Amino acid sequence: MSAPFAEAEFRARLARLQQGLQASGAGALLLSTDAELRYVAGFLTRFWESPTRPWFLLVPAMGAPVAVIPSIGRALMADTWIEDIRCWRAPDMADDGVSLLLATICELVPEGGTLALPEGLGTTLRMPFADLRRLEAGLAAEGRGLTGDGQLLERLRMIKSPAEVALIREACAIASRAFDRVPEIAAEGVPLARVFRDFQALCLAEGADWVPYLAGASAPGGYADVISPADDRPLARGDVLMLDTGLIRRGYFCDFDRNFSVGAPSAEVARAHETLIEAAQAAFAIARPGATAADLFHAMDRVCTGGAGGSAAGRLGHGLGLQLTEQPSLIPDDHTVLAPGMVLTLEPGIEVSPGRIMVHEENIVIGEACTEWLTKPAVGQMICL
Amino acid sequence: MSAPFAEAEFRARLARLQQGLQASGAGALLLSTDAELRYVAGFLTRFWESPTRPWFLLVPAMGAPVAVIPSIGRALMADTWIEDIRCWRAPDMADDGVSLLLATICELVPEGGTLALPEGLGTTLRMPFADLRRLEAGLAAEGRGLTGDGQLLERLRMIKSPAEVALIREACAIASRAFDRVPEIAAEGVPLARVFRDFQALCLAEGADWVPYLAGASAPGGYADVISPADDRPLARGDVLMLDTGLIRRGYFCDFDRNFSVGAPSAEVARAHETLIEAAQAAFAIARPGATAADLFHAMDRVCTGGAGGSAAGRLGHGLGLQLTEQPSLIPDDHTVLAPGMVLTLEPGIEVSPGRIMVHEENIVIGEACTEWLTKPAVGQMICL
Structure with a gap:
């Protein structure tokens, strides 16, 4: 399904998000939910009904967003305006995208920098708790911090x-x-x-x-x-x-x-x-x-x-x-x-x-x-x- | 809507969960998602479509489950077999249920004990990341640990x-x-x-x-x-x-x-x-x-x-x-x-x-x-x- 908007709509959203990220000093924003991926990428599917696979979209403070998603979603994501799409074959019982996500974060966020997560009463991080722990440990080992987005995304979406x-x-x-x-x-x-x-x-x-x-x-x-x-x-x-x-x-x-x-x-x-x-x-x-x-x-x-x-x-x-x-x-x-x-x-x-x-x-x-x-x-x- | 099963069905599920919790040594299991609350409580609503409010159900290693939920859900939860229902008026911008949840956990899990979270590829903890941080800090201050459930819930649900x-x-x-x-x-x-x-x-x-x-x-x-x-x-x-x-x-x-x-x-x-x-x-x-x-x-x-x-x-x-x-x-x-x-x-x-x-x-x-x-x-x- 083609996006209901022209690409300019998404580019304007990205520009506002990146302005906020730059003001806060965060290196990138990590998105993981249906509405978040629709807001930035226009990625529309009812497949979120399946709890099995995590989906990630990284919005760097500068440059193009990067999708880190299960390979089952590559074709549909390629229909959006997102060009940098990195996939793993999920579900993977040993490493369900965590290594790929971590490597991509380290590419986008410089050492000593921070990764922001959406915060506010309507937000959640859609990934298994154990994988969140692995991500936190990996970020710490790589010298990257984790922070809140100061409700940036919720404010813009209003x-x-x-x-x-x-x-x-x-x-x-x-x-x-x-x-x-x-x-x-x-x-x-x-x-x-x-x-x-x-x-x-x-x-x-x-x-x-x-x-x-x-x-x-x-x-x-x-x-x-x-x-x-x-x-x-x-x-x-x-x-x-x-x-x-x-x-x-x-x-x-x-x-x-x-x-x-x-x-x-x-x-x-x-x-x-x-x-x-x-x-x-x-x-x-x-x-x-x-x-x-x-x-x-x-x-x-x-x-x-x-x-x-x-x-x-x-x-x-x-x-x-x-x-x-x-x-x-x-x-x-x-x-x-x-x-x-x-x-x-x-x-x-x-x-x-x-x-x-x-x-x-x-x-x-x-x-x-x-x-x-x-x-x-x-x-x-x-x-x- | 009345539950589609007799109470015995839910009591049997609880018994199996508690057997697993006792074997693992965890003091209680924290549930937060639609399917998890339906499995234990029979709580059926489409209101999960609203991301605003967190919902919690605590399954202690022994004794009755305790619902810690927004007051908008009290009447519907009271229709299930769950009897211990504790509510706050959500959304609460200062404390969206975290204090009530923490106090209830401390009642059910003895000092030095651990709270288990479901783990496995299909699980997630449905609450804001900042509130999870508050919960973790609160548990640490109260001398309770956090652990995985060893995929107990996923195994039973299979x-x-x-x-x-x-x-x-x-x-x-x-x-x-x-x-x-x-x-x-x-x-x-x-x-x-x-x-x-x-x-x-x-x-x-x-x-x-x-x-x-x-x-x-x-x-x-x-x-x-x-x-x-x-x-x-x-x-x-x-x-x-x-x-x-x-x-x-x-x-x-x-x-x-x-x-x-x-x-x-x-x-x-x-x-x-x-x-x-x-x-x-x-x-x-x-x-x-x-x-x-x-x-x-x-x-x-x-x-x-x-x-x-x-x-x-x-x-x-x-x-x-x-x-x-x-x-x-x-x-x-x-x-x-x-x-x-x-x-x-x-x-x-x-x-x-x-x-x-x-x-x-x-x-x-x-x-x-x-x-x-x-x-x-x-x-x-x-x-x-």
């Missing part, structure tokens, strides 16, 4: 280019159309598991490449949590049905949900839904360059709880793009200043009754002049099934 | 219980039915991306809960690689269409592919396909308790290359179950002895012409008396579209 926003907008439009069609597939008596299956099929029919995320519930007067898979219980009158999806279009996510009432909603549920919509609108109204992630949290929290400080969900929204969730987090402690190109979810939650919650979610993009909905925003009155 | 085999069998049956219906959706002129979408919808219609993995290609006389997503190129006469899927049924995977010819296959393609089927049959014929993973590799490699030693793919099959790929690997260096309950893919590959390959894949289960196909095995003659 700002989406117009081409990225266009793809997220497309993903949101696909899911908006699928949500509009929920009354075709969901009604009293239909098992929730069947609604989940049919909703994923609707997402595909409307243009999703695949559907990595679907969670939700159908329960009387609200639900206990927002991360569950479906059970086989049939939808019943008085249920609130919630579907929360993250579908992929050309490597980019949407992430939002919709609530439906099976039959007419109770007064409490109707009021809760109206409050959630009001909360999202309150955050939208102040979401502009200069406001902070915490400001959006407080705008929603005031509407939902009167300012009690949130709930067990932990945050009332977040960034998204190459991943279902990215930085920033809409929490009191995140003072990230909003800037044009940031794509965010607004995700207020409310307790309808003890142990019964409702959560609503929209996606927006911060612009220079005005902020836009990427989703077709829900209205206060619930759709009844 | 042997599936009858209940697990039943679910994998169901996943394979669903995909077999979807593959039988490919002629309904694929024909000359249909863009590959549309075939991919419609095939995923077929998998859902036939009973998949979701479709985490689909890769493949359609190209003249074979394809360049086996891990690519779809492009928009229409299927053309002379193409080999390959679809490789890993779909989920109640938390368990299948993983196999099928090749189709658009129009009649060339003599080379037809012969290659027959050879691949012959190779899978050759491995099937010797796949019984006592044979090794390497034996299966060589049986297939002899048929495909005359014994040249394999290809860039690196292996000719692997375990599967809770994940798309698990141990063992069908490679010359993996001398794992096959045992009843092992579920494997047989995945021979062949080079049809320079740069053009074909790969075929089936799933089997090793039994006491006989080995069974879990897939509806393909025949030598290709299906023409």
Whole structure:
């Protein structure tokens, strides 16, 4: 599959990364995850579902990135703009790429220099722990240090280019159309598991490449949590049905949900839904360059709880793009200043009754002049099934 | 969603893990990934798609497992058989669960004792690198060491219980039915991306809960690689269409592919396909308790290359179950002895012409008396579209 962007998009990303690396003094940045390799190389595959093989991309402070990957991925990587591709035949029980990686690092990072790893709450180093130990020992023996990237990569990824926003907008439009069609597939008596299956099929029919995320519930007067898979219980009158999806279009996510009432909603549920919509609108109204992630949290929290400080969900929204969730987090402690190109979810939650919650979610993009909905925003009155 | 097994299944897994921990002398095992938490706790969610929050489960050498998780997951974890659930409100920018995890470890592992981490080629520790450093420093300060689990978890997971085999069998049956219906959706002129979408919808219609993995290609006389997503190129006469899927049924995977010819296959393609089927049959014929993973590799490699030693793919099959790929690997260096309950893919590959390959894949289960196909095995003659 050809990259969804011109090479200039990737070169601009590389230039910003290298500017950051040079400012920090790190010799190179080591990337190892799906989203990281997609961001720099445009390498798009679902093969990450297999945990077996590690994949590495080294971004030197100057010069071209180097892929250090299993040979099964050479052809696909050669389709990207990356030219320096070094492979080993994985899985190798004696040395699964560690020596090749170490030798490449030593080529890119001078003796006495440091290798940076991405850091931040959404990062991880995708390799076996024992191999990490070997890498650390090898770097120490070769006189190279290990350091964090000061959240450089997370900061850069927060700002989406117009081409990225266009793809997220497309993903949101696909899911908006699928949500509009929920009354075709969901009604009293239909098992929730069947609604989940049919909703994923609707997402595909409307243009999703695949559907990595679907969670939700159908329960009387609200639900206990927002991360569950479906059970086989049939939808019943008085249920609130919630579907929360993250579908992929050309490597980019949407992430939002919709609530439906099976039959007419109770007064409490109707009021809760109206409050959630009001909360999202309150955050939208102040979401502009200069406001902070915490400001959006407080705008929603005031509407939902009167300012009690949130709930067990932990945050009332977040960034998204190459991943279902990215930085920033809409929490009191995140003072990230909003800037044009940031794509965010607004995700207020409310307790309808003890142990019964409702959560609503929209996606927006911060612009220079005005902020836009990427989703077709829900209205206060619930759709009844 | 209720666990797909009785609690006894999980208690038996715990007993085997604790037996191994006691034999090794480790005080507890730290788990952090989707498959690991599903194996011990039965905790099933697609929320792992969000990279933001770490999740931990501690298995002490004696006593009950302890979940150390974000509060957003408390309700779902409380639905499993795990009773000791400790939560923090994640994301927490100052301390994202590390203190709570450390305190819990110190409760379970006596001073001077060690905490084990899963090791092996398919393992990783899913937490930010900086938090791992904090954990290491905290453990050292508290007089606890860190060690590998000697691949204990990977070894145990290789042997599936009858209940697990039943679910994998169901996943394979669903995909077999979807593959039988490919002629309904694929024909000359249909863009590959549309075939991919419609095939995923077929998998859902036939009973998949979701479709985490689909890769493949359609190209003249074979394809360049086996891990690519779809492009928009229409299927053309002379193409080999390959679809490789890993779909989920109640938390368990299948993983196999099928090749189709658009129009009649060339003599080379037809012969290659027959050879691949012959190779899978050759491995099937010797796949019984006592044979090794390497034996299966060589049986297939002899048929495909005359014994040249394999290809860039690196292996000719692997375990599967809770994940798309698990141990063992069908490679010359993996001398794992096959045992009843092992579920494997047989995945021979062949080079049809320079740069053009074909790969075929089936799933089997090793039994006491006989080995069974879990897939509806393909025949030598290709299906023409």
